[in-house]
Amino acid sequence: MAFLPIYILILGFTIVVDYFAGIYLEKFTGQTRKLLLIGSLVANIGVLAIFKYYNFLNENLSAFFVIFNRDNPIPYLSILLPIGLSFHTFQAMSYTIEVYRGNWKAEKHFGIYALYVMFYLNWLQGLSRDLRTCYGNSGRFILLITIGSQAD
Numbered sequence: 001m002a003f004l005p006i007y008i009l010i011l012g013f014t015i016v017v018d019y020f021a022g023i024y025l026e027k028f029t030g031q032t033r034k035l036l037l038i039g040s041l042v043a044n045i046g047v048l049a050i051f052k053y054y055n056f057l058n059e060n061l062s063a064f065f066v067i068f069n070r071d072n073p074i075p076y077l078s079i080l081l082p083i084g085l086s087f088h089t090f091q092a093m094s095y096t097i098e099v100y101r102g103n104w105k106a107e108k109h110f111g112i113y114a115l116y117v118m119f120y121l122n123w124l125q126g127l128s129r130d131l132r133t134c135y136g137n138s139g140r141f142i143l144l145i146t147i148g149s150q151a152d
Contacts, residue, residue, distance in 0.1 A: 007082050010047060011118070017043045018092040019113050022099040022106035033100060040096045048089045051081055092117050 021040035025033055055076050062072040082088075095117065098104040107113040 007079065010051060010082055010085070011088055014044055014047055014089065014092050015114050015117055018096050018117070019107075019110055021096050022113070023108065025096070025099045026106045037096060037100045041093060044089045044093050044096075048086060051077075051079065051085060088117060
């Protein structure tokens with residue numbers, strides 16, 4: 001088992017899906033918006049399920065087959081989980097959900113959106129962080145990078 005640079009494409013896939021989902025969520029109305037949101041959520045949860053829970057579920061399936069003296073025909077995946085996949089997935093899903101609800105405007109600049117999703121340092125602020133703190137009054141991202149610490 002080893003990390004392969006191609007695993008970065010996993011994160012790239014969800015970035016692209018949610019970037020375009022956010023843009024199209026602003027353009028469409030009605031049932032189309034709901035389908036876009038569902039498609040985005042399925043893509044994100046699907047990636048997380050495959051790369052984080054596939055072997056866990058497969059191991060439980062193997063234990064089930066043992067009851068019937070059978071071998072599990074489904075192979076195990078020998079991959080390393082990309083660092084921060086869960087965080088990345090929930091960060092991307094929260095963005096899409098907020099755009100769907102109309103709380104945020106979709107980010108039109110792909111690089112800024114990708115940086116927002118990949119900016120793991122904001123995780124240190126806590127998972128209950130108000131996501132609107134990433135936006136200014138104009139609805140565009142404000143990226144603040146603080147080096148060092150501040151004294152109270």
